[in-house]
Amino acid sequence: MIRIEHISMDYPIGDSVCHALQDVSITIPDGQFISIVGRSGSGKSTLLQIASGLAVPTQGKVYYQDTCISDFSKPLLAEHRSKTIGFIFHSFYLEPEYDVYTNIEIPLMIAGVPKAERAAKINAQLERFDIKEKANVKAKKLSGGERQRVCIARALINEPSVIFADEPCGNLDGENAENVMNILGQLTKEGKTVVLVTHDMEAAVRTQRIVRLQNGRLISDEML
Amino acid sequence: MKCSDLMRLAIKETALQKFKLLLGLLLWISLITVALCIYRFSFSFRDCLYQYLRKYNSSITAVDYVTEEPLEDLKKLEQIGIDSEDIFLRVQNNYHLKFLTQENVEITLPLNNVEVTAITSSYDTTMLEGRTLTAADDTKDGNAVVIGKPLAEAYGISVGDAITASIHGQKLRTLTVCGISNEDNTIIWIPARPYLSIHENTGVYCPATVSLTVHNPAAYYDLKEYLDSKEIMIYSEFEKGLGIIEIVSEAFWLISLLCMFLAMFSMMNYCSIFIAERNSYIVLLKTLGMKEMSVSFLFYSVIIGLFFIAYIISILLQKIVYLHFQAVFTSILKVTVESVDHFAAFALLCFLINVIFVSIAFFGKIGKLIHGEDMAAVRLQDN
Ligand SMILES: Nc1ncnc2c1ncn2[C@@H]1O[C@H](COP(=O)(O)OP(=O)(O)OP(=O)(O)O)[C@@H](O)[C@H]1O
C-alpha cells in the first residue's frame, strides 16, 4: 500500500516558486491498477516521482507499507527503488550502445543479485516479452515497440511490487500501445500495483481507478 | 552493488567513448607529450650546450684586473692551473727605472711614451732581428728582453747588447737584448718574473695590470673563487654562455609546466563534457536505485582509467619524439648527451597533479551533475 498524505511540491524558478503539487493525498492499495490523468503541467510526473521516492516533497509524507519513505536517506531511498519499484518510461531510457541483455541486467547488478542467478531471470523476461532472439542486439537497433518491451522487462526483472509507468504508450503506435496496456493489465492480475500516468482517456478507462490533477491539485478520484 | 559489476560497467563505459570525446583525450595526450618532451629537452639542451661550450669555445674567460701583488698572483694562478701563457701582465712603471746601454747611454723610462711591459707569455710579434721571448725566459733569473725598433734605432742597440736596469741610481740587473721587434713603439718587453724580481729587493711599489684568459673550464670556477675574494668583476664569455643556457632551459621548463596545466584544464573540460554527455544514463542508473557513491565511483574510475591509458600513450609518444629530437640536436652540435633529468619523477608528478585536480573538480563542480539538486528531481519523461 502506498499512502500519500498532504503533499506539496514547490520548485523554485528564479525568484518565484512553481507550486507543482498542492496538498495532494491518495492511498493506493496493493494490487490496484490506477491511472493519473490531467493536462500537461498539472503535476502528474511530479506526483509519480514523489510516490516512487525519486523526489522528496516540500511538505507531507509518503508511506510505503506503513514505513515513511519521505524520511529515508538518499541511499535508503535508492535501495527502496531498486528492490520494490519498477519504472517504465515514456522514452524508454535504454542505453543504446548496450545490448538488450545488458540493459536488462543493470537493475540486477544494482540490486546485487549474484551473477549465477541472473541469466535465468533475464531469459524468463526475454521469453515473456518475446524478445529472446534480440538478446544480443544493441538497443539502438530495436523498434519502438521492442524498446518498450525491453524497458518493461527491465522494470520487472527485480520482481518489484509496484510499477510506475509515465506515459508508457506516448511513443508507440496503436498496436504496440495496446500491447503495453495488456501487459500492464496482466501485471495487476499478478498482484502488482500499477500506477499509470497518461493523457489518453481511452487508456485510463481500462484501469480500476482514475485520479485527476489540475494545476497541482487533486480534483477527482473515481473508481471504475 | 558488487565491485566486479561496477568494474564491468566501467569497462563497458570506457569502450563506449565517442569520437567527439576522444578528441578531448587526444588533446590531452598531445599536451602531456609536449610537456614531457620539453621537460626532458630542457635538460639535454643544457647538457649539450654546456659540453659544446667546453669543447669548442676555448678562450672563454677574459679578466683584466689591477693587482698590488703580481708575483703572489702569478703563483696562485699557476696553482689554480692557469697556464702562464694565458697571462699577460702589464706593469705600470711610473717610477724611474733607468736603463744603461753598453755605451753607457742612460735610457730613462717613462720617456716619450717608452714603457716597460712585463709579459709572461711568449710575445708574438714580427721580429726585425733576433728572437722573440719564450716561456723559458720567464724565470726569476732570466735576463732576455725584446725592444722596439724606434728604441734600437735611437740608441744604436742591437741583438746581443747588454743593458742595465737601475732605480734611484742603484744598478739592479744586467739584461741582454735577444730581439728587436718590428713594431713601431718604444716598449721594452721584459718577462714578468725577472722584472718583478728586480723590484723585490728594492721595495718599490709595483702595481700591475693582469690580463688573462682561461681556456680550461675546469679552472674557471677556481679562478672565479680566487678573483671573487679580491672583489674583481669578471668578464666571462663562458659565464655569459652559461647564463643564457640557464635562462633558456628555465624557459623550457616553464613552457612544459604551462603545457601540463593546459593539459589539466583540458582534462577537467573533458570530464565535464563527458559527465554532461552521459547525463541521461546517470539519471537512469540513479532512478533504478544505484547509490550516488556507486555512480560517482563508476564514472570516476572510467575517467581515471581513460586518462591512465592516455598517459601511457603519452609516455610512449614522448619517448619516440624526444629520442628523435635529441638525436638531431646532438648530431648538429656533435656532442653526446647523458643528462640526469629526473624524468620519471616529473612524468609521475604530471599525472598525479592532473589526477588530483581532476579529482577535486570531479567531486566538486562536476560532481554536482551527479549529486546536485538538479539531479534530485529526475525527470522521468523528456518534455
Ligand atoms: N525540476 C523542476 N524544476 C522546476 N519546475 C519543475 C520541475 N519539474 C517540474 N516542474 C514544474 O512543475 C509543474 C508540473 O510538472 P510535471 O512534470 O509534474 O507535469 P506533468 O503533469 O507531468 O506534465 P506532462 O503531461 O507534460 O508530462 C510544471 O509546471 C513544471 O514546469
Ligand SMILES: [Mg+2]
Ligand atoms: Mg509528465
